[in-house]
Amino acid sequence: MTNSLTCTEVSAGYGAELIVKDVTLEIPDGKITALIGPNGSGKSTLLKVLGRQLTPVSGGIDLDGRRISDFGARQFARRLSFLPQQPVVPEGMTVRELIAFGRYPYAGAFASLSEKDHAAIAQAARQTGVEEFLDVDAMALSGGQRQRMWIAMTLAQDTDIMLLDEPTTFLDPAHQLAILDLVQELNRKGRTIVMVVHDMAHAAKYSDHVVVLRDGRIVEQGPTQETLDSELIRRAFGISTLMVEDPKTGRNLPIAYGVE
Template sequence: MQDNEMPHKRASCGESTGAGPDATASRTALDADELVVGYPTADEPVIDGQTLAVPEGEVTALIGPNGSGKSTLLKGLSNRLEPEDGRVLLDGRRVDSFESKELARKLGRLSQQNTAPDTISVEELVERGRYPHQGFFESRTESDERAVNEAIAMAGVEHLRDREVGTLSGGQTQLVWIAMAIAQDTDVLLLDEPTTFLDPHHQLKVMQIVETLRDDSQMTVVLVLHDIAQAARYADNVVALKDGSMEARGPPEEVITKQLLADVFDIKATVIETEYGPQVVPIEPLDDDESQSSLSRSERTESRPDSPD
């Protein structure tokens, strides 16, 4: 087997935490192996030797405090930052071996900050998502037309089709950018803080779109979220990062515990199980030296799923 290939069937990110031998391996879309990612101006890498398997056709949420490496990891996964060491595989092939248009047909990424001319129309912006599928000097095809219309409909922005982007609200603009990413028609979509700074209505709209992409299109979605409740409700898998390390990964009900909130977010909180997943009620911030010692032994035991009686 060549160095840029590996078996595509392996443990999901939940199983990599130590699920039992009877756990069923799931097909993965993205694999990061011993990944080291940083910035030229920094002395130390942000992500240092981390390994992650992203299950195919599922939603994986990256959570963690500011500066924990969530966005950097996303850039490494999408080849926006060249790894200093390790490798990222997309469908078993190194992402850095793809030609740019070829990669863009398989993997889409929407960053925190996106810019477009204020005078461009919504339809024109969404159509830009079709760029990887078009040849030089090729005009818009029926396939492009269909993809643009479906993306606009899925994002719920039909009524904005002819509006100039510069006239839209922040929430409307984010939905349009997501429509452009949908029109790109990729197997994997990476979203960096897609709900940040949006009002509750538009946050829910964005997360419902993510849910639809998974359920109806079998798309693999990896997204950075600051809202733990959103991660708990909509994600199949949660990866918690702190200081560039993956502290926990797995289903939300296993990852989001009192102890994790203390260890990773430095807060004392209670976790309530609901039909919409675990809900976090923050109580108070913890000092650095309190994070490990703040919870009583009984609380620590309670925080661990499937703990022995």
């Protein structure tokens, strides 16, 4: 099954204020797409629109040529999963119980979990490295472990497309890289991933496709290594950068050194 996710002339916001303005883009199937831009540029708002978390004021979003508003809730949730920023951990829940929320599109809100559901939960926990914590209170996990748990919940949803809003927020550098390595591994197993990223070097290292936003509009989009350069970063962020080659991957990574 192909996973064509597109938006055409989309504008969206909160109340009378438009945050995303006339955005048109196509998410490449089977790739990692990074949404980057300054604070307030519309990255998270655009991701919410793609994930049907926010209804656009104008324009349309299509999945395989069909408006996402035409999908039933559970039908859509079997195709696309969405992980918001800073999800809240309910008190008194185990890691297993939280990951089980990802099975809602298949089991329903009140149905008993099937053998297939339990297998999906266990597999997601293994893939994200939280298997040993399944029966632990989720509140007891560290920040990095908790983020892996949330990704496991998203993974248990078993969708071909995953939307991740700043999956490395508030993590130290080691845990940030571990989470991004995990995201890359999931992509290599066939998932299309769209993620909001603050760190330009992380976007350059881990994404195949980049969408650069400023003031709610797309400044540029395209294959990351062909698109993301010092001039584009200057236009989008107003900073000076050096492009340095990563000796391990051969990719060009931007290093910021001054505000223009």
